[in-house]
Amino acid sequence: MNFGFDSGSGTSVPKIPDEAEVPDHFDFEAGKDDAVVFYKGSDEDNKFDLENTDPDDGFELCPGESQCIGFNVRAFGFDSGKDLLDNLDLSFVAHADADCPSGDDEEEDPELPDGQNISWIALAGDDIDKHSVNPDEDFSATVNGDDDVVEVHWEADEDVDEVVAKAGQNYFRFDVDGAREGTAVSDPDDSRVDASAQPEPGSGQTFLFDYDPEDEGKRCPSAPFLNNISGVKVDLNGDSFKKPEGIDADATCGGGDNGNGNGNGNGNGNN
Structure with missing residues (x-):
């Protein structure tokens, strides 16, 4: 000028x-x-x-x-x-x-991730229990434009082998191979998702991922892992996290888990 x-x-x-x-x-x-x-x-x-x-x-x-x-x-x-x-x-x-920067471009809102509302997340590992995580300090939620939690970033004090999360009527699995932090997402097209599944017809809330062996039982909200591995489950209330609940290595789905309980071998869900 x-x-x-x-x-x-x-x-x-x-x-x-x-x-x-x-x-x-x-x-x-x-x-x-x-x-x-x-x-x-x-x-x-x-x-x-x-x-x-x-x-x-x-x-x-x-x-x-x-x-x-x-x-x-x-x-x-x-x-x-x-x-x-x-x-x-x-x-x-x-x-x-x-060639000057555009003020409009600088004020654009960041692109929000896709996905469904995550209702719980579970971490599994040989040494993982309810004392391995502190969701108030180590978990964080990412919401979309509808205020649905579509991503959860987690951290743990011990090695984590597998993460399972539920969003809507879908279950998502993440093979994290001994990591102590990661992010669970609820977009099935996200490359971080290793497998997804829906409840089996007429089974309440039991499910299996495609590569799960059918002779090792079923997965469900109270027992989301196979292979006799322990873990911890954290429910979400909006974008905040509830108290962690331990999952015993011998937890089973029992006679038709409806997704409301968090039972283990003795059916009370408390370690």
Whole structure:
């Protein structure tokens, strides 16, 4: 952007008259220098060349930014009341397609993840129990535009081998191979999901993932793991987490788990 005379206007700043008496301590002369000068900000040495309005020779000004312009009137030698700015036709000239950042782009909301509302998450490992996690400190939830929790980031004090989460009527499995932190998601197209399943027809809430052996029992909310592995389950209340509940290695689904209990070998769900 630049500032100066409108092209073709024929206007100009008057010169200080030849007969003007200019004190010696000023850095301008009668008959030679302009009677009005414009400069950037408060720097009187950074003057505009009003005859050159080429934006390439001017200053950069992006959306939301501003540039103050100061001016100095040298009225020596003019009659009292003379308007030295009269009939001056000044304008700003800009390259409107300059490569400046867009304020609209900077204010765009981040893209929210897809998925369904996660109602619980369970972590399994040889040394995992209800004391291995502190959801209030180690778990965090990511919600979408509908305030559904679609991702849960978890951390544990012991190695975790497998994570299972329920979202809507879907179950999701994550093979985390001894990790102590990770993220459970509820978008079946997310590459972090190793397998997904729905309840078996007429079975209440029992389910199996595609690669689960059918001769090792069923999975269900109270026993979401196979292979005699212990774990911990944490229910969600909105985007907050309830008290962890231990899952015994010998927990089974029993006679038709309906998804409301968290029973283990003795049916009470409390370790």
